[in-house]
Amino acid sequence: MKFISTLIATALIFISSANAYANPGACSGTCNNSHDPSIIRRSSDGTYFRFSTGGGLAVHTAPALVGPWTYKGVVLSGGSKIDLTGNTDLWAPDVHLVGSTYYLYYSVSSFGSQNSAIGLATSTTLDVGSWTDHGATGIASSSSKNYNAIDPNLIAVGSAYYLNFGSFWGDIYQAPMAATPTKTSASSYNIAFNSSGTHAMEGSYMFNHGGYYYLFFSRGICCGYDTDRPAKGAEYSIEVCRSSSATGGFVDKNGVSCTSGGGTVVLASHGTVYGPGGQGVYDDPTYGPVLYYHHVDTSIGYADGDKIFGWNTISWVNGWPTV
Ligand SMILES: *[C@@H]1O[C@H](CO)[C@@H](O)[C@H](O)[C@H]1NC(C)=O
Ligand SMILES: *[C@@H]1O[C@H](CO)[C@@H](O)[C@H](O)[C@H]1NC(C)=O
Numbered sequence: 001m002k003f004i005s006t007l008i009a010t011a012l013i014f015i016s017s018a019n020a021y022a023n024p025g026a027c028s029g030t031c032n033n034s035h036d037p038s039i040i041r042r043s044s045d046g047t048y049f050r051f052s053t054g055g056g057l058a059v060h061t062a063p064a065l066v067g068p069w070t071y072k073g074v075v076l077s078g079g080s081k082i083d084l085t086g087n088t089d090l091w092a093p094d095v096h097l098v099g100s101t102y103y104l105y106y107s108v109s110s111f112g113s114q115n116s117a118i119g120l121a122t123s124t125t126l127d128v129g130s131w132t133d134h135g136a137t138g139i140a141s142s143s144s145k146n147y148n149a150i151d152p153n154l155i156a157v158g159s160a161y162y163l164n165f166g167s168f169w170g171d172i173y174q175a176p177m178a179a180t181p182t183k184t185s186a187s188s189y190n191i192a193f194n195s196s197g198t199h200a201m202e203g204s205y206m207f208n209h210g211g212y213y214y215l216f217f218s219r220g221i222c223c224g225y226d227t228d229r230p231a232k233g234a235e236y237s238i239e240v241c242r243s244s245s246a247t248g249g250f251v252d253k254n255g256v257s258c259t260s261g262g263g264t265v266v267l268a269s270h271g272t273v274y275g276p277g278g279q280g281v282y283d284d285p286t287y288g289p290v291l292y293y294h295h296v297d298t299s300i301g302y303a304d305g306d307k308i309f310g311w312n313t314i315s316w317v318n319g320w321p322t323v
Helices: 002-018
Strands: 038-041 048-052 058-062 070-074 091-098 101-108 116-123 132-141 153-157 160-166 172-177 189-192 201-209 212-219 237-243 264-267 273-284 288-297 308-313 315-317 320-322
Touching (some): 038 091, 048 091, 091 153, 101 153, 132 160, 132 172, 153 201, 160 201, 172 201, 189 212, 212 273, 237 320, 264 288, 264 320
Parallel strands (some): 201 273, 237 273
Antiparallel strands (some): 038 048, 048 058, 058 070, 091 101, 101 116, 116 132, 153 160, 160 172, 237 264, 273 288, 315 320
């Protein structure tokens, strides 16, 4: 009996370590309404801001990453001045401090459409009511393009800026930006592509750490899990590639090029966490680099409005991010 229960206990430990993702960190207050989150801490007073997809882009604030989070309103109450279908239902905000101004990139699109554009709003405080919409950045798409101009993400490389973007079709692209990154300065090029299946890669986020640029992306189906649940494993998960350059040469942990289908899984569905994605990385003063994302909690509900904010501290194992 003792021997058998030891065997069972050993088997259980083995099974759980095979999928050893940490549960999401603590979150209190309003943790839902969190699709495609973007997190930034205001240095003047330490207030955390969380921006998310939908309407004029929801704004929640908290005194700490763990909350309590409070809904404050939206970034652009009248929508974007970009003249495209979807301009009152903005997606995938990405916020960075550029000099002394906060830049918030967003996408205008509609589900399954390539008629899309990436826009920009700026603020010096992050507060609701302080945002100015600048409209188009120069990154736009229609059915004649290889890419879809959604899911923006800014990366600074010294004094230069690049905007990563894209979804499905040709997957992840990058555009060099002007020295003040309101507009593109050159045409865009592909940085990640999986030629198999439906090219289900989107929501990229690049993070510079330890001599590498890490390109995180979401793979799979993002949405509508309450009405049309994807086959097991086809829902969102988070993958990563890396390169010593921010502009190309990304490979996965096995050395497979990420323009040839490479990608190493960082976080996938586990326990009551389903479909984690829409991620970013934030170098938090308390926790260090954290991976944050939205996910469904299967004990709560599968609807898009039920998407919950999750985060985990990153452990760098042989130079690869794990949670
Ligand atoms: C590339 O796409 C195929 C088909 O969808 C999928 O099975 C595979 O896991 C993808 N590769 C990566 C690294 O995500
Ligand atoms: C968030 O959860 C609360 C209950 O905790 C619920 O009333 C609200 O409708 C949810 N928000 C969305 C966008 O579904």
